[in-house]
Amino acid sequence: MKITTRKVAIVGCGLVGSTTAFSLVTQGVCDEVMLIDINEERAYGxxxxMRDSIEYLNRNVKVKTGTYAECGDMDIIVITAGAPPKQGQTRLDTLEMSAKIAKSIVEPIMKSGFDGIFIAISNPVDIIAHYIYKLSGLPKNQVIGTGTAIDSARLQNMIAQTVNVDPRSVHAYSMGEHGDSQMVPWSTVTIAGKPFYDVIADNKELVGDVDLDELVYRTTQEGWEIFNRKGTTYYGIATACVGVIKAILNDENRIIPVSTLLEGEYGERDVYAGVPTVLNRSGAYDVLEIHMTPGELARFKESTRVIREYTDRIMKLNL
Structure with a gap:
């Protein structure tokens, strides 16, 4: 008889990392959560x-602290450690420092014999995920960035508010960079199967004139709206990450827009970008290549151009 224990390590115990870990514990997603942080006292605290909460939850999830050397038997490692942006910066402005931090994490983890799945949250997430892929030498399906998963959730919320429906009835993806250049293929957006264009046309009195570009802009700025008010975001991105982890550990074949390596999809190669992806026990199992209009595809390619430009820059630095 073989009994397996599902183990997840969180690297970085700041607000994003600790909230991700707590979500794993409260939802009972795995059997064991290991916390790693350069500040060992913070991780221990x-x-x-979290351990004190177990009595009042549905199951006992073991929570412990650990080191990179103990990562060899982990199923999933979430990297949240990175350089937070300062006022006036973009996610891309933190790239070099975040890449250095990623390298200091990935190299010792790989020495532990780790052969599981990396999930990157650290920004700029598309580029950091690609960098982790290169550093680790793991197959592309085993290195994932949270990508536009949180952006898509924000977009669905905004669309739902526009037409007054439950956001879970909205099917929409934000794609490309988790950043200012992301785009939305509006021709594929539906509400309970009905094209969003038709919903707008049929409900003029309800929704009025809908500015699609404004909705995209608000999606890109939502994180900054939160940042400017409370210093950072963590509930949304942590829950999105846990959604990705659940899809993997439960072998769900769920489609979530994460950052994964494109190898011909959408005419793009050797670039990580947020695209609808089938997630199961193997990680990023397959890319769902949706059909976009020529204009939408052009905007997607402009977004991947931005990602590639910064990816090339960090690869050439040889940190």
Whole structure:
């Protein structure tokens, strides 16, 4: 008889990392959560606090602290450690420092014998995920960035508010960069199967004039709206990450727009970008290549151009 234990490590116990870990514990997603942070006291304190919650939850998830050397038997490692942007910066402005941090994490983890799945949250997430892929030498399906998963959730919320429906009835993807250049293929957006264009046309009195470009802009700025008010975001992105983890550990074949390596899809190669992806126990199992209009595809390619430009820059630095 073989009994397997599902283990997830979180690297970085700041607000994003600790919230991700707590979501794993409260939802009972895995059997064991290991916290790793350069500030060992912070990690230990988070562990103690989470452990105190077990009595009142549905199951006992073991929470412990650990080191990179103990990562060899982990199924999934989430990297949240990175350089937070300062006021006036973009996610891309933090690239070099975040890449250095990623390298200092990935190299010792790989020495532990780790052969599981990396999930990157650290920004700029598309480029950091690609960098982790190169550093680790793992197959592309085993290195994922959270990509536009959170952006798509934000977009669905905004569309739902526009037409007054539950956001879970909205099917829409934000794609490309998790950043200012992301785009939305509006021709594929539906509400309970009805094309969004038709919903707008049929409900003029309800929705009025809908500015699609404004909705995209608001989606790109939502994170900054939160950042400017409370210093950072963590509930949304942590929950999105846990959604990705659940899809993998439960072998769900669920489609989530994560950042994965494109190898011909949408006419793009050797670039990580947020695209609808089938997630199961193997990680990023397959890319769902949706059909876009020529104009939408052009905007997607402009977004991947931005990602590639910065990816090439960090690869040439040889940090």
């Amino acid at each position: 988070e562990m103690l606090d």
